[in-house]
Amino acid sequence: MVIRFRCYHCQHLFGIGNEAAGQHLDCPSCGHTLHIPKQDGFAAPARTPHPARNKRILVACETLRQTPEPKAKPKHPSGRTSLKRAFQILSKVKPGELQPVVNLESKSLRATSSIREKIKTAAKNILLLLVVTSLGFYWGSWSGARNSVEPELPVVNEIKIPENSIKPATSPDSVTVQISGRIRYRTESGLFQPNAGAILLLLPESSQGGERIPTGSVEHADQEAMLNVLLTKVRALGGIIASTDSAGEYSVNLSEPGVYNAVLLSEKRNFNGPQVLDAEWAASLESYFTKPEDLLATRRIYVERIEVNEQTSQVFDIDLERS
The missing domain is CATH 2.60.40.10 (Immunoglobulins)
Structure with missing residues (x-):
């Protein structure tokens, strides 16, 4: 007698002989471990999950259980600086004491960009030289082959008449x-x-x-x-x-x-x-x-x-x- 039942996860249909009643098997569709029901239709729940197929789910659950550490918020100043006071401080500073702000990062970026442009230009020149050399080589080979295969007429002893x-x-x-x-x-x-x-x-x-x-x-x-x-x-x-x-x-x-x-x-x-x-x-x-x-x-x-x-x-x- 054949025992017919479905997987309660993916509804895959099974047909197994009655001698396998009460045993466990893995569903080929979803990978869950199932308990084969008896002939009376009773099936106990699976006792052990399939370790290999549920490994990713366990890792995901473990990741979700971990709570991230709260990010430290920047401290706000205790009081606001008055705009009027800032103008007063700037008015007391002499023009010669003000130093321009030098952005070192922008200088390094410009230098790096200049080097890259030089490398690109040199690469283009080398590529152009290789292409011209290759074309000249193939043109010379083709011309030589063409001249070499031209048929020659038979040499005939001409009669020279004065x-x-x-x-x-x-x-x-x-x-x-x-x-x-x-x-x-x-x-x-x-x-x-x-x-x-x-x-x-x-x-x-x-x-x-x-x-x-x-x-x-x-x-x-x-x-x-x-x-x-x-x-x-x-x-x-x-x-x-x-x-x-x-x-x-x-x-x-x-x-x-x-x-x-x-x-x-x-x-x-x-x-x-x-x-x-x-x-x-x-x-x-x-x-x-x-x-x-x-x-x-x-x-x-x-x-x-x-x-x-x-x-x-x-x-x-x-x-x-x-x-």
């Missing part, structure tokens, strides 16, 4: 046209890179059928002897030759406007160009070169027909796509 060799003879009545531009090729990533070290020949269309250029002079243009042969043959055809720098840019001067065949000979064949010459290109190149099909062994070839008018300058760019 300036006096690429300019044909001009007459006083001739018009000089400056042709400049940029030559690029598309890489596997889809981006364009400068086509450095490429040879660009501007050959007039009217000069077809003349003495042709030997293919070997183009294949070995990095040799001085072959370069001189190439320059001589191009001048004989009335054309002009240029080479691109590391940025893929070139600039030449033409003495006569007209229709020209621009023949681009890239330095390397790994630009993924055509393996066989186009029929139209082959027909044009046979008028200028002895064996144009041999050029594909070491060069990528591109041919385009351009018209040069009498303007002072023209821009002619070439972008080689992947085939």
